Structures are given as C-alpha cells and as structure tokens.
Amino acid sequence: MAGTAAPRSPYDSVGPSPGHAAGTSFGHVAGNVAVHHYEASAVARPVRSAYRRQVERIAPPELLDRDAELAELTGFCLDDHRGPYVWWRAGPWAGKSALLSTFVLNPPDRLAASGVRLVSFFVTARLASQDTREPFTTALTEQLCGLLAVDLPTGGDEGTREAALLDLLVSAAEACRHAGGRLVLVVDGLDEDRGVTTGPGAHSIAGLLPGRPPAGMRIIVAGRPNPPIPDDVPDWHPLRDPGIARLLGDSPHARDVQRLGQSELKRLLTGSPVEQDLLGLLTAARGGLSGTDLRELTGADLVTVEEILHTVAGRTFTRRPAAWSPDDGQQVYLLGHEELHNASAHYLGNDRLAHYRNRLHIWADSYRTPTGGRPAWPPHTPEYLLTGYPRMLATTGDTSRLATLALDPARHDRMLDLSGGDTAALTEITTCQDLLLDGPEPDLYALARLSHHRGQLESRNTHIPIRLPAVWAALGQPNRAEALARTLTDAYQQAGALTGLVRVVAGVGDHERAEQIARTLTNPAQRAEALTGLVRVVAGVGDHQRAAELATEAEQIARTITHPYQQSRALTGLAQVVAGAGDHERAVGLAAEAEQMARAITDPDQQAWALSELVRVVAEAGDHEQAEQMARAITNPAQQAEALTELAQVVAGADNHQRAEEIARTLTNPDQQAHALTRVASVVGLPRASHLLGEAFALGSWLTPLPVLALIYPQEVLRIADAVRAYDRS
Known part of the structure; x- marks a missing residue:
C-alpha cells in the first residue's frame, strides 16, 4: 500500500497529552457569556467512537498508485504557510473516497510524528442516515469527545448540538496546538449532502464548517465540482475561494x-x-x-x-x-x-x-x-x-406516511428507549413540517397535530422531581440519572438536578464523572457551586492535590460571575470548603474577596444574606474578630441575629466558651438569645451545656432547646413530651 503507516486511530486522545497538565481547561468563559465547557479528565476516559468502523468499510483493502496525492495531503496538514482549506474535486469513480479513507485510517508517519489528529465524516447519499447535517454533527461530536477524553454532551435541540460541536472543534484545535500538533477535519462527499435540498428549513453540512478555523486547524473537503455551493455558506467563506480547489486525477484501479x-x-x-x-x-x-x-x-x-x-x-x-x-x-x-x-x-x-x-x-x-x-x-x-x-x-416526498410516523407516540417511545433521547423524534417532526410547508397547500390539520406532539415530547419530562436523578445515581445507575437530569427543559431545574447529581456521583467515588458533569453546566455560578461541592468530597477522601486543582478552577469561574450577590456567594462557598480542608490562608483571601463583593451589593436584603453567609466562613478560618465586625455591620436585625448565632457556635467550637456566651447574650431578643445559647450548648459539652439549655428554656420557646437536649439527655426529652401530652389532655 502506498504511503501508509501502521494502523493508528485517527481519534487518539490529546486530553491530557504529554506536557499538557491533567485537568487543564479546554473551554472558556468570557464575561457573562457562558461558552460550552469541556475538560480533560485527571485520568483520561475517552469516548470510544464507532465511526471508525464506518470508515473501515469505505477504505479499499489496498490503495494503489496514490503516493503523490498522499504526500500532498500530508504537506497540506503540516505546512504552516498554507491556508486552512483545500477542496479536492473529481468526477465519479475517480477514487476520492478511497484516497481520503485510507489517509484517515492510516495517516503517514510524518503526521503521527508531528502530532496531527484527524477527525472525519464521509457523506453517503445512498445510506439514508449518513447524508445530512444531523449525522455529521453526531459523528464529529463523538470523535471530538474521544479526542478530548470528555463525555458526550447530551440533550438539547439541533441548534444547541451544533453550537456544542463548534465549541468542541475550538477546544480540540486548541488542545492539539498546545500539544504541538494540529487538528485536521476531513469531509468527503459534499456533493452528496441532501440537507441542501430537503426543505426550506434545511441546512447544509458545508454551512456548518467554520469560516475561520481556530488554532491552526486544517480542513480537507472532497466532492464533485458540479453542485453549487449551498446558500447558507457566507460569501466570505473560504469554500467560495476558487483558489482552494485541487483536481484529482482518475485512478485506473x-x-x-x-x-x-x-x-x-x-x-x-x-x-x-x-x-x-x-x-x-x-x-x-x-x-x-x-x-x-x-x-x-x-x-x-x-x-x-x-x-x-x-x-x-x-x-x-x-x-x-x-x-x-x-x-x-x-x-x-x-x-x-x-x-x-x-x-x-x-x-x-x-x-x-x-x-x-x-x-x-x-x-x-x-x-x-x-x-x-x-x-x-x-x-x-x-x-x-x-x-x-x-x-x-x-x-x-411521501408526507402522508411520514406524518403518520411522526405523530406516533408509541414509535417515539421505542426510539427513546433505543437512543436515550428524543432528538431523532424531534428532528423527524421538523423534517415533516418543512415538507408540509413547502407544498402548494400546507396541511394545517397535520401541522397543528405535529406542533402539539412536538410540544408533548419537549415537555414530557418537565414534571420530573429535581432530586430524582440523584436518587438514581445513589441506586447505582449514573447513566440513567444523568440522562434523566438532562431531559428537564427548565434550565434552572436542570442545573439544580445536575449539581445534586455531582455530589452523589462524587460521593460514591466516581470523581472523574462528577467533574465531567459539573463542567457541562454553562452558567458560571452553577458550575462554580458544583465544582465547590466536588472539592469537599475529593478533599474528604484525602486527595488534597486534586482538591486544590478543582478549587483553583472553581475560583477562576467564580471570578467571571458578573452579578455581585452570586459572585459573593460562590466565593463564600468555596472559602468555606477550602477552610474545611485546612487551607485557612487561602480561605481568608477568598473571604476577603467575597466581602468586598458583598459590600458592592445595592439590595439591602441580598447584602444581608451575603454577609450573613460569610460570617461563619471567616470565623471558621480563625478570624473571629473580623467575623464579628461583619456580623454587626448587617443592618437587618433578623439576619444579624442569625450571623451572630453562627459566630457564637464557631467560637465555642474553637474552645473559647466564655467569648461565645458573651456574643450570644448580646442578642436582646429573648427567642434569638435562647437560640444562640442552644447552639453554643451543642458544642461545649457537659456540665456547661446543661446550664445553657436551662437558660434557653427560661428565655424563649420550650421547643428551642429540645433537639440539643435529645442528644445529651434523651430520657429527659421523653419525660417532657409525656408531661406536655398530659397537660394538653387535661
């Protein structure tokens, strides 16, 4: 075989790669705009792409007399002075697919040595599932996730999946460049793309190819010269440059x-x-x-x-x-x-x-x-x-039968069982709607029914309890748990479900998967919260180095949050976890940032909540005096009382019992003081706890001290309960 090397996967992982630290981010967040985020795992667990098997079916057993073409393809991938695109053109039976499939499966040694990574898609019009933009997006997403060693993104509509693909291309291209190589995309058969002509809402594969390939990425396309460039390709796109064309001579073989x-x-x-x-x-x-x-x-x-x-x-x-x-x-x-x-x-x-x-x-x-x-x-x-x-x-154009299929709930349930989502069903409905709209007399009855069924599919998971995915994870079914969480259509509920899922998945020991789930959260505040919870779990099992790395990532994300209250809460939560892990110096620095941000909050209630949450963190970091100053600066009486109560409990836990009692007794409201003394009693131990609980009974509601009393003298609580019951019956 001419120009081939030993078989090597074109999807070899570059995340993490030699010289590329584990856990290094391949995504980014700019300002208040969240960009899809994908991360290399500490231990690479790449997605295994099945698409290579399709390429193996296309490639000939042996490629003959194409040494010059293989050399030219190699030069295009390696030459820093070449443009980002080349378009190999030839008529039918010229051997385009044979050349490119061999190139993808067995790249020349020079490419492997230079760190070039290949991803590909072969448009196949004679196979009904391989000739539109949807399978192109699916196949490339799978390959890029394998290359980056990240989990496949799940859920989302067509636009979301295409946006995720484009972001993955950026991440993979940057990762390859960081590793000293280059990402190369090969797309064969652009002329066989049926998405160009399958309805007014259809889009071409060519229209999805990046106009400005990132990070030195190269793109090789092939097809016949006859079909015009699709209308959704902008005028300035490199595909419209005749200078990128390269004519491929016919192969006699x-x-x-x-x-x-x-x-x-x-x-x-x-x-x-x-x-x-x-x-x-x-x-x-x-x-x-x-x-x-x-x-x-x-x-x-x-x-x-x-x-x-x-x-x-x-x-x-x-x-x-x-x-x-x-x-x-x-x-x-x-x-x-x-x-x-x-x-x-x-x-x-x-x-x-x-x-x-x-x-x-x-x-x-x-x-x-x-x-x-x-x-x-x-x-x-x-x-x-x-x-x-x-x-x-x-x-x-058989819209009648297509509509019958697209309106069949039982069929779509079967598709959901097999594929794990409703993406294919929703795409089918959209295709049918486009064809109906393209007719001379749109069938309004069918369009209305399709719209209703589409709405049912989109909302069939909206009533799922937000904590149910975490329950499935705790029962040992993380795949089902994550798929269920991602079916929630409300963005806030989905983020809450995924955040809870991160904690449970990490709690059962799968820290890598928990990280990957956390990084799919696109809202910076929610992602920072999820990663912060993960820091607590990882530090708890003794992996302090990884915990510190995750804390750094959470801190960087928190600083991108533009809303002062949300940023203050994110930094406060992280400071609390870091302090609990023993890094008090870092916790103090984070708390100082959080306080500065809290002071910038203009809403009095939000500022009170932010400072109240911060008081305990500062106190746990050891700065009791600063924590008390912050607590007394809170203008809301109820929030100030709660902050001072938290402070008193932390001070008592630091064995400064006298000062803790003094702080509690500064509260002038009897019920609030009783609550604070009870909290102090929970940590000082006997015999002092008995005296403090006695004071609490004398000051406020008889119910306030009962939870702590039950821990110390459970029989006394039972006696009190019997007495109260007898009193109420009398």
Missing part, C-alpha cells in the same frame, strides 16, 4: 472497480428472484437494511441473503455498522457507490421502485399496526424503520 461493479449490477438485474429483490429493496430503501430485515422482506433464509451480499455480489454491496447498536455487531447493507445506486434506480425504473417501496410500506405497517393483539413497535423493531425509513419517505 477505481475505474476497474467501476467496470466490475456495473457488470455485476447488470447481472443482478436479471438474476434470481432473491438477487433481484435484494437489489430492488436496498435501492428503494436507500440502504440501511440488515440481513434480518432482508430475510423478513424477501422470505429467503439468512444464509442465502448473506451469501449473495457478501460473495456473489460483493462489489455491488457494502456494509456499515448499525447506527444505534454498533457494539452488537449488527451491520446494514447499501449499494457500494453512489453511481451504482443511481444506475440501479435508473435500470429498475419508477414502476419497479414503486413496487419495492410498497413492500417496505407493508413491512413498516406490520410493526405499526400488528395483528393478533401484538404491541406496536416492539423491542425487536428493525432500526431501519426508526431511522432510514422516515428519511426515505422524506426523500420521495
């Missing part, structure tokens, strides 16, 4: 494959009934049918189906891993080249294609409306009927 494939195709068109059915069904379905699916559709046994597809017609058909179950080993079939698919459709003709589509419709209906009391869309529903079939309907 690719032409040999073309000749043999076309000869084999013509033989299948007049072959046995099973051979004709396999060709017709895969052409009509636009690929994506498994061997089991074809057995059901043709009535042939599985051995016969696989023998034809693997051997007899091996040049006509190819295989790809199933989209939602790649780890199960299930594979789906498609025509081996777009030109073969087009030729097959041409030779079959409209009538025979309609016949095969009708067989697909009947098959789909057998799962949608089964007989004999069987449930619709059972667990063994073919993946094609949930993914490829609706795309085939959209391509052929």
